[in-house]
Amino acid sequence: MNIAVFVSGNGTNLQAIIDAVSCGDIRATIAIVVSDNKSAYALTRARKAGIETFVLDPKDFKSKEDYDKEIIKELEKKDIDLVVLAGFMRLVSAVFVKKYENRIMNIHPSLLPSFKGTHAIKDAFDYGAKKTGVTVHFVDDKLDHGPIILQEAVDVNKEDTIHTLEEKIHKIEHRLYPEAIRLFAEQKLKIDGRKTKIVNR
Numbered sequence: 001m002n003i004a005v006f007v008s009g010n011g012t013n014l015q016a017i018i019d020a021v022s023c024g025d026i027r028a029t030i031a032i033v034v035s036d037n038k039s040a041y042a043l044t045r046a047r048k049a050g051i052e053t054f055v056l057d058p059k060d061f062k063s064k065e066d067y068d069k070e071i072i073k074e075l076e077k078k079d080i081d082l083v084v085l086a087g088f089m090r091l092v093s094a095v096f097v098k099k100y101e102n103r104i105m106n107i108h109p110s111l112l113p114s115f116k117g118t119h120a121i122k123d124a125f126d127y128g129a130k131k132t133g134v135t136v137h138f139v140d141d142k143l144d145h146g147p148i149i150l151q152e153a154v155d156v157n158k159e160d161t162i163h164t165l166e167e168k169i170h171k172i173e174h175r176l177y178p179e180a181i182r183l184f185a186e187q188k189l190k191i192d193g194r195k196t197k198i199v200n201r
C-alpha cells in the first residue's frame with residue numbers, strides 16, 4: 001500500500017507515521033510527502049527519513065482545482081492508495097475528493113462535530129469545555145465532516161493551560177493516527193454512510 005502524506009507545518013504527526021511504518025506497525029510505504037509550504041519543518045523530517053517530497057505553491061495556480069489536479073498527476077505516478085492529511089492547512093477540492101473517494105483521512109484536534117476549523121484546541125479551551133479530544137475521519141467535500149474512524153476524549157482540568165492541553169492532545173494524535181492508518185492498511189475499515197465500521201480489530 002502506498003501512502004501520500006500532506007503537510008504544512010511542524011510534522012509531528014508525519015513523524016509518528018514514519019516511525020510506525022519503520023517499526024513495522026503499519027505495513028505500507030510512504031511514497032511521497034506533499035506540502036503547500038516550502039518552509040514546513042515536516043519536509044525536513046521527510047527528507048531525513050529518505051522520503052520523496054513534492055512542494056507546490058498555491059500562489060502559482062489560478063484555482064484550487066488546478067492546484068489539486070497538479071498534485072493528482074504526481075500521486076498517480078506513485079500509485080497512491082491512501083492520502084493522509086497531517087496538518088495540511090488547505091481544504092482539498094471536490095475534484096480531489098472524487099478522485100480519492102473514501103481514501104483520504106484527516107486528523108482534527110477536537111471531538112468532532114464540536115470545534116471545527118483551524119483553532120480547535122484553543123476554541124475548546126476558551127469555550128470552557130471540560131472534555132475535548134482527537135478525531136480521525138475520512139474526508140468528504142465539507143470541512144471536518146466525513147465519517148469518523150477513531151475518536152478519543154481528553155479531560156480539560158482546572159490546572160490545564162492551553163499549552164498542557166495542546167501537549168495532551170498531540171500525544172493522543174501521535175498514537176491515534178498511526179492506528180487508523182494501520183486499520184486501513186489491513187482493510188479493517190468499512191464505510192457505511194456516516195459510519196465507519198471496524199472489522200476484526
Ligand code: GRF
Binds near residue numbers: 008013042086
Ligand atoms: C495537529 O494538531 C492536527 O490535528 C491538525 O494540525 C496539527 C498538525 O500538527 N490538523 P503537526 O504538523 O503534525 O505537528
